[in-house]
Amino acid sequence: xxxxxxxxxxxxxxxxxxxxxxxxxxxxxxxxxxxxxxxxxxxxxxxxxxxxxxxxxxxxxxxxxxxxxxxxxxxxxxxxxxxxxxxxxxxxxxxxxxxxxxxxxxxxxxxxxxxxxxxxxxxxxxxxxxxxxxxxxxxxxxxxxxxxxxxxxxxxxxxxxxxxxxxxxxxxxxxxxxxxxxxxxxxxxxxxxxxxxxxxxxxxxxxxxxxxxxxxxxxxxxxxxxxxxxxxxxxxxxxxxxxxxxxxxxxxxxxxxxxxxxxxxxxxxxxxxxxxxxxxxxxxxxxxxxxxxxxxxxxxxxxxxxxxxxxxxxxxxxxxxxxxxxxxxxxxxxxxxxxxxxxxxxxxxxxxxxxxxxxxxxxxxxxxxxxxxxxxxxxxxxxxxxxxxxxxxxxxxxxxxxxxxxxxxxxxxxxxxxxxxxxxxxxxxxxx
Numbered sequence: 001x002x003x004x005x006x007x008x009x010x011x012x013x014x015x016x017x018x019x020x021x022x023x024x025x026x027x028x029x030x031x032x033x034x035x036x037x038x039x040x041x042x043x044x045x046x047x048x049x050x051x052x053x054x055x056x057x058x059x060x061x062x063x064x065x066x067x068x069x070x071x072x073x074x075x076x077x078x079x080x081x082x083x084x085x086x087x088x089x090x091x092x093x094x095x096x097x098x099x100x101x102x103x104x105x106x107x108x109x110x111x112x113x114x115x116x117x118x119x120x121x122x123x124x125x126x127x128x129x130x131x132x133x134x135x136x137x138x139x140x141x142x143x144x145x146x147x148x149x150x151x152x153x154x155x156x157x158x159x160x161x162x163x164x165x166x167x168x169x170x171x172x173x174x175x176x177x178x179x180x181x182x183x184x185x186x187x188x189x190x191x192x193x194x195x196x197x198x199x200x201x202x203x204x205x206x207x208x209x210x211x212x213x214x215x216x217x218x219x220x221x222x223x224x225x226x227x228x229x230x231x232x233x234x235x236x237x238x239x240x241x242x243x244x245x246x247x248x249x250x251x252x253x254x255x256x257x258x259x260x261x262x263x264x265x266x267x268x269x270x271x272x273x274x275x276x277x278x279x280x281x282x283x284x285x286x287x288x289x290x291x292x293x294x295x296x297x298x299x300x301x302x303x304x305x306x307x308x309x310x311x312x313x314x315x316x317x318x319x320x321x322x323x324x325x326x327x328x329x330x331x332x333x334x335x336x337x338x339x340x341x342x343x344x345x346x347x348x349x350x351x352x353x354x355x356x357x358x359x360x361x362x363x364x365x366x367x368x369x370x371x372x373x374x375x376x377x378x379x380x381x382x383x384x385x386x387x388x389x390x391x392x393x394x395x396x397x398x399x400x401x402x403x404x405x406x407x408x409x410x411x412x413x414x415x416x417x418x419x420x421x422x423x424x425x426x427x428x429x430x431x432x
Contacts (some may be wrong), residue, residue, distance in 0.1 A: 001111065018424060039225075061121075068302075070275075071304065075340040091124065091127070091430065092385070093120060093127075093128060093387060093411065094178075094351065094388065096131050098130065098159065099183060099186065100401075101187060101397040103136050103147075104143050106396045109146060110148050110150055119412075119418040120170075121174055123431065132182065132213050133183060134181070134209060136160070136186055137159075137215065141158060142159075153165075170225065172213070174228045177225075177229055178350070179226060179229050181209070183196035187398045190234045190236065192237045192238065196238075197235065197236040197240075198248050198254070201240075206262075209263070210266045213267050214269060217269075217271040218270040218271065226227060226274070228275035229275070231278055231279075232256075234278065236281070246281075247281060257293065261295065264276045268302070274302070277304045277348060279308070287307060287332065288335060294342065305333070305348070306347075307348070308349070308351040311367050311370070314371060319367065319374055322374055333347055348386070350386075353389040354365060354369065354372035355389065356410060361409075376429065380430065388427060391411055393414050393415065393416040
């Protein structure tokens with residue numbers, strides 16, 4: 001009869017050891033894997049939006065300070081901070097027109113410039129993203145005088161002088177300005193057939209793009225209200241050249257990382273205090289390539305990444321649930337500002353928007369309202385800065401546009417009046 005207290009044989013002991021080792025390996029892989037997923041662009045955990053802790057030191061302490069805003073860590077996320085270390089949360093609106101064939105910001109034919117700037121500030125915004133084109137800078141012509149009819153002091157001024165006046169009026173209203181190189185030709189933006197998918201065209205080569213950034217950065221070097229240079233708007237496939245932009249490929253004709261590095265150098269050679277804002281690929285819709293192969297610049301604390309988002313980039317399914325929407329956003333750019341990642345940087349949503357219904361205007365597409373609800377909730381949770389597209393009450397010139405017609409995404413009404421009470425409820429909440 002076999003004893004109930006029989007000793008285990010060598011094979012049984014070996015199996016036990018194997019089981020223990022296997023459990024330890026699984027546990028270790030789980031910890032490492034969780035850590036990797038936690039810091040990667042696929043992490044579905046919202047970052048705290050509170051800003052009460054003290055930011056860390058600049059990521060580039062070896063370089064002498066140059067003033068201006070910078071990036072710093074706050075509670076595990078890279079944020080934009082003032083010189084004294086307090087967080088500056090970008091709450092911006094786009095004011096387009098200067099980049100179009102009109103060559104001046106919209107609305108100057110309807111209302112005094114100073115009044116519009118004051119109303120933007122009174123609505124709760126603290127920043128304006130101000131587009132310009134290389135054609136506007138190169139030619140610097142006197143625009144059609146009807147485009148500035150409500151501002152007689154601007155009669156006879158060139159496009160750049162009018163741009164100067166807009167910057168000054170915004171600064172006087174205590175607003176900050178992001179200079180945005182929207183595209184090369186003076187026109188509307190952005191589809192894959194307009195010839196502006198890359199940072200250059202045959203008529204406006206890369207050398208001109210770099211020259212213009214040096215010129216614009218130098219022009220506003222001494223204007224403290226100008227805080228950033230967004231190097232290019234919505235890099236995308238270009239049908240006219242049949243070129244698909246790349247990131248880090250080394251191809252001089254398509255490598256946006258290479259060009260962005262040169263753009264940073266052009267800006268910082270004359271105005272090192274400025275933040276430089278670099279967008280991703282595919283119309284600024286994602287930062288996955290930048291997460292895998294981040295940009296490295298001498299003043300890393302001056303780097304900010306830009307993304308854009310609109311309703312048409314989301315399926316009905318993605319808009320059906322806040323958690324699904326958040327996961328999609330996290331996949332596309334959510335890990336880029338996680339301070340545990342090498343070369344993490346702040347992220348700005350420099351374009352998002354939705355249909356705005358003013359009295360007497362047609363109803364908005366329900367999907368636009370759903371997108372606004374989802375994105376606003378995401379911004380509330382993540383604390384990412386944003387810029388609404390757009391302030392404009394009526395359209396400027398350009399393909400698919402009709403000068404003077406209502407702009408369905410514009411916050412101002414057809415007379416270019418802006419009231420905080422007329423803002424979408426979700427946007428008003430973000431501005432509070």
